Amino acid sequence: MTTVFKKTPVLTDTVMHYCPGCGHGIVHRLVAEVIEELGIQDRTIGFVPVGCAVFGYKYFAVDCVEAAHGRAPAAATGCKRVNPNNVVFTYQGDGDLASIGAAEIVHAAHRGEKITTIFINNAIYGMTGGQMAPTTLVGQKTTTSPYGRDPEHCGKPLRVAEMIATIEGAAYVERVSVDSVPNIIKAKAAIKKAFQCQLDGKGFALVEVLSSCPTNWGKSPAEAMDWIKSDMIPYYPLGVKKDRTNE
Amino acid sequence: MVSKVTIDENRCKGCGLCVRACPKKIMQLSKTKLNEKGYHPAEVIDQGACIACASCARTCPDAVITVEKE
Known part of the structure; x- marks a missing residue:
């Protein structure tokens, strides 16, 4: 028998605390698989957010730092500058990155920090009980x-990938989704490219991942994946927003 | 082709995303079993029809599925 698929050793054996069907587990695995494939497990340092992924350090079998809310890019900046040979990534949700941490991510990109950011957009605050996030869709109930969501009162949802792509220091920005197996495979390729961007010293890389939150959306895991396709992707179009990794 | 899908039942949360992803429609959530956490774990109902595409494993948020083939 040859193995077609098995859990990567870069994920620990700890059972994840995420709700059934949560997209975080899929993205954790993709990041871990990329770290394994690039052979960088022994020199990778992760910065995990405040939010549902707050316990990320228990699941990634690499050194991790738990950053203050939204400040992962700032903490990662210091780590990367002191240890330029380490591979440094941040893993942040939309409440963390797009709201309280908006300044930190913009300026990390602006400075062209050679770090990789994995940004999970599930259009809601998950851990705190399903409040409206900057990324919550118009009309979405939270x-x-x-x-x-009333755009007159709260504005329209923030498109982070497009915003970061306008910043000179950003070298690679792509938006992907985990709603289907083909999109999961594309998401992994994007995450791998974002890590390679750092290894090649090209500059700041960000991958925005459209992910599901079945519990706070009030949907089954399968319905939640369908909702990403029917409602999120039309507003948050997938694809490469910026790529100067070949320059 | 002989293939083998192994599910770590006690880590499975019964979310059913593997059932949704399987192109051969040979997965289901168990109607009889409960695991340690009280979820109905996923199971393969027709192993002979499996094409070892690993779609189930790639969509599993808890990385509980191993796929092998001859």
């Missing part, structure tokens, strides 16, 4: 927008 605990703090019970009648649906």
Whole structure:
């Protein structure tokens, strides 16, 4: 028998605390598989956020730092500058990166820090109980927008990948999704390219991953994946937003 | 082709994404079993029809599925 697929050793054996069907588990695995394939496990340092992925350090079998809310890019900047031979990545959700940490991510990209950011966009605050995030879609019901997000009152959802792509220091920006197996395979390729961008010293790389939150969306795991396709992707188009890794 | 899908049942959360992803429709959540956490774990109902595409394993958020083939 030859093995077609098995769990990567860069994920620990700890059972993840995520709800059934949560996209975080898929993205954790993709990041871990990329670290294994690039052979960088012994020199990778992860910076995990405040939010549902707060316990990421228990699941990645690499050294990790738990950063203050939204400040992972700032902490990662210091780590990378002191240890330029280490591979440094941040793993952040939309409440962490797009809201309280918006300044840190913009300026990390602006300075062209040679770090990799994996940004999980599930259009809601998961850990705190399903409040409206900057990425919540117009009309989407959350605990703090019970009648649906009103753009007159709250503005329209923030497209982070497009915003970061406008910044000179960003070398590689792509938006991917984990709603289907083909998209999961594309997401892994994007994450691998974002790590390679850092290994080649090209500059800041960000991959935005459209992910599901079945619990706070009030949907089954399968319905949540369908909702990414039907509602999220039309507003958050997939694809490469910036690529100067060949320059 | 002989293939083998192994599911670490006690780590499975019964989310059913593997059932959704399987192109041969040979996976289901167990109707009789409960695991340690109280979930109905995924199971393969027709191993002979498996094409070892590993779609189930690639979509599994908890990395509980191993796929092998001859």
